[in-house]
Amino acid sequence: MSASQARLLWIAGILAAIQFVVLPVLHYQAELREELTLVQRQVLRSEALVEQLPVLTLQAEKLAAAAQRVAGAFPDASNATGFRLEVQDQIQRVLREQGNQVTLFSWLAQPQAAGNGIQVQQARVNISGTYKTLAEGQLRLAQQAPYIRFIDASLRPQNRDPGQNKPAELTLIIEVAGRTGGTTGE
Amino acid sequence: MTTTTKTPSTPTLTGLQTYLAKFAWWVDARGNQRKLTATTLAPAKAERRLPILVVARDGYQERWEQFSIRSERELKRVLTLRDAGQPVQHYIGKLHNGQRQVLTVRWHDVVLATVRNAYVAFPESLVLAAAVDAGLTHVQQSGSSYFLLKQSGGHWQSLPASGLVATSDRALLALGGSAATPQQRLDSDAWRLALLTGLQKVGLDAWQQSWQSQHADTSNADNFPWRPTWVGVGVLTIVYGLLSTGYLVMATESAEHRLESIRSDLDTALSAQATVNNAQQTLTGLAQHQSNIAAVDQFWQSIADSQTLNILVNSAVSDYSSVTLAAEGVGATNVLTELLQRDYVDSADFTAPVRSQPNGLERFTIEIQLQPTLDADVPESETQP
Secondary structure: OOHHHHHHHHHHHHHHHHHHHHHHHHHHHHHHHHHHHHHHHHHHHHHHHHHOHHHHHHHHHHHHHHHHHHHHHOOEOOOHHHHHHHHHHHHHHHHHHOOOEEEEEEEOOOOEEOOOOEEEEEEEEEEEEEHHHHHHHHHHHHHHOOOEEEEEEEEEEOOOOOOOOOEEEEEEEEEEEEEOOOOOOO | OOOOOOOOOHHHOOHHHHHHHHHEEEEOOOOOEEEOOOOOOOOOOOOOOEEEEEEOHHHEEEEEEEEOOOOHHHHHHHHHHHOOOOOEEEEEEEEEOOEEEEEEEEEOHHHHHHHHOEEEEEEHHHHHHHHOOOEEEEEEEOOEEEEEEEOOOOOEEEEEOOOOOOOHHHHHHHHOOOOOOOEEEEOHHHHHHHHHHHHHHOOHHHHHHHHHHHHHOOOHHHHOOHHHHHHHHHHHHHHHHHHHHHHHHHHHHHHHHHHHHOHHHHHHHHHHHHHHHHHHHHHHHHHOOOOOHHHHHHHHHHHHHHHHOOOEEEEEEEOOOEEEEEEEEOOHHHHHHHHHOOOOEEEEEEOOOOEEOOOOOEEEEEEEEEOOOOOOOOOOOOOOO
């Protein structure tokens, strides 16, 4: 084998070594580096999170309790008919107490599940009274029955007299929320 | 170096010259070595190679030739072929009018061993010519005497003194200089300094060509320790590869270990966070079903304001994010302006053109966008049905 052949052989050997040893090693290192970066970032994030653990635990407890309490505040609607009667009764009573008259109360649709163990159903309520009694009645209702959400309102005065005691008719679309199960919360 | 007597000119040496002086050796025609700056002979240690060697004028034969070969490489090849195996150095000059001046230096046998032992060997006349001004220079020191004629163009020639050429005038004639050529003599101190200056000024080309001449006969490939170099590079590469891979592996493992060690705390934290998120979502969801008392309040405020502004509301329709008032009254634009100043009003505008009626009243419709309320987002508040 001549010297130039030997040299060629050497060059071929070196190229082969680069192709089959050096490059794979470099690839492997690049992968390792990427993994290292990821893991290090994860460690940093995790440590930051762990540092906040006491605060987080406290917050979690508080918020979970609050969520439970708020959910518990909704009335039990597992007995659909009873619930409807109860709600309707309460609305009529509150409004009547403020001197209004409920001229129409009609449930608009079947109850619908709304997540978080809550079901909602809409109703249409026509109320006649004066501006003053209507306002007081609705505000009182909002206070006493926080599970009622007012969707839509239409106020029509019955005559053209000025003043607070003008008779008027208020049409409300309301959405009544209730617990589907006996226990609610998480 | 055993005993050194510094020449008087030593203190005037520049920095580079002192540096050169440390490495520059000189060999006379009888093969005696000494440092260039030393006055006494001192053979270098046999094993050591001399870094820079200047060979006395008597130690070589100098020949000038002209070649009309443009390529320096080609010319070098021609010269190498011609003088193959002979103890010569070639200094190829710059291309000038299509010609190249070539100085061929043929070492005498006496100095040959010393020359072979040097990394870079210069003929004395070449170095001196780089130092002196144009003119005839007569060098006379330690039994050697020769003349050097340097033309104003830079070309030079030298001639050892002999019985025939003993005086400067004779030398001028022999070298072909005109009678008006300025002349100077160098004694040994001035000569020594001139050589140092010459080494500094001789130019990179001369250094390179001397180096190449010195190493032409011994082929580069044989001389350079290729094998150890390759082995070293290979070993370094492997060690680097191993070390860097090892570092990466260890760093990754330690990071993973760290992650593992806080795993349980992390799980707790994550579940706590999940609880927080869940609870927040639940609260937000529940809030959507809670009474929107603030919006109800806003609606009735707009009705109350319509009363204070003395307008007659024919109908008020609201979806609790906006209120549309259809009304009659005096000064519709004034009413709108007043309403816009209320803090529960986000924006308000007429939805239809204002119509004036025969009775002097204006009929108009105003749509009020209510200020967004936060009445539902009260997770902490106690809400009792």
